[in-house]
Amino acid sequence: MKNKHLVKPDDFTVEEIDSIIELGMQIKQNPREYIKVCEGYLMATLFYEPSTRTRLSFESAMSRLGGKIIGFSDPNASSVSKGESLEDTITTVSKYVDIIAMRHPQSGAAQQAASVSSVPFINAGDGGNQHPTQTLTDLLTIKSCMKRLDNLTIGMCGDLKYGRTVHSLAKAMSRYKNIKFVFISPEELKMPEYVLNDLGDTQFIETNSLDDSIAELDILYMTRIQRERFEDRDEYERLKDVYILDSKKMENAKSDMIVMHPLPRVNEISTDVDIDSRAMYFEQAQYGMYVRMALIMKLLGISK
Structure with a gap:
């Protein structure tokens, strides 16, 4: 190398x-x-x-x-x-x-x-x-927490259109065995077609509901709705709080699911999640x- x-x-x-x-x-x-x-x-x-x-x-x-x-x-x-x-x-x-x-x-x-x-x-x-070094960060976090990089169901939630971290991570994880993606976003912020095309045979579904998806996930990767990527300020205001992860939603998640986020966060993860042992986003920064x-x-x- x-x-x-x-x-x-x-x-x-x-x-x-x-x-x-x-x-x-x-x-x-x-x-x-x-x-x-x-x-x-x-x-x-x-x-x-x-x-x-x-x-x-x-x-x-x-x-x-x-x-x-x-x-x-x-x-x-x-x-x-x-x-x-x-x-x-x-x-x-x-x-x-x-x-x-x-x-x-x-x-x-x-x-x-x-x-x-x-x-x-x-x-x-x-x-x-x-954002490949964020991808390496994410892979190290997953390997350290889950002890593996295969046989995982990974939910990616929020801004999947402009979020370079989820683009890179999806491509990287698709190279490992038995990975399933759940892409959770509003219609306006769906995962780009070129990213989906790069996933090969990796299984994925697209949905707009975090509540309906969280129970099946091993990893929930939250993302910020990025104001700086929007040309239309009204569209940003309409979408910015569409997904907010809080302790109530976490009650429906697996006991060993981990929550990741590339940071900085705004409103998409409530601070009451910070004390949950499954919240890994600050450790993720150290990784x-x-x-x-x-x-x-x-x-x-x-x-x-």
Whole structure:
């Protein structure tokens, strides 16, 4: 995996993904054994779009491995504000660092950047397209909580049209055995046809009812209705609170079902769910740091 780029989850084989998940689990068990493995390495975090969890997760991951970080969290503070092209920015930055992580609001920007990067490039989210490190985070969370990545019924609820996290996770999980998806959304926010077409023979159903679906799920993946993706503000206001998971709904779920969410949440998960032992979304954020530590090590070709 050394020197590879990660633009979308299927850039890696299932075996490569499994090796990242395994290393992430080892790091989680003994994080202090990895505190100097990236000493002398430099990462660039280039965030053309606001982010809290993803940016800090990458920066925490590299810092915990002993490496250093440069970059920006506001493109207006970079030469982008002077009209520099994305290709020129990436070509230049890759002369300074050993690895790059980039978030961009434009779908397809990650592939564009990776095509000119001379160092390993990681897509930290490109518009409504892909978010592969969130997918790795989700896989590590599922493996840690459920002890498997097969034989699962996974409900994805909310914004399935613009939600890049569910697009990437659906594609990734469809590569494992005996997976069933339940896609729960209003008609306006259904899973895109191109994602459904990528699922191959994986079984799925589409519904608009969370109440009717929750009892059969092993995993419920909630998503935020994303205001920033809507051009029509009235449509956003109409749909923003269409699904709200609360403790009452959780009474109908399996005792070992887990609730996941890529965060940030707004109203889609009531705070009374936070104390439920099945709520895994804050732990999920921590798993994200461990899996990014593993990914950085793999792409740099570093072993403990």
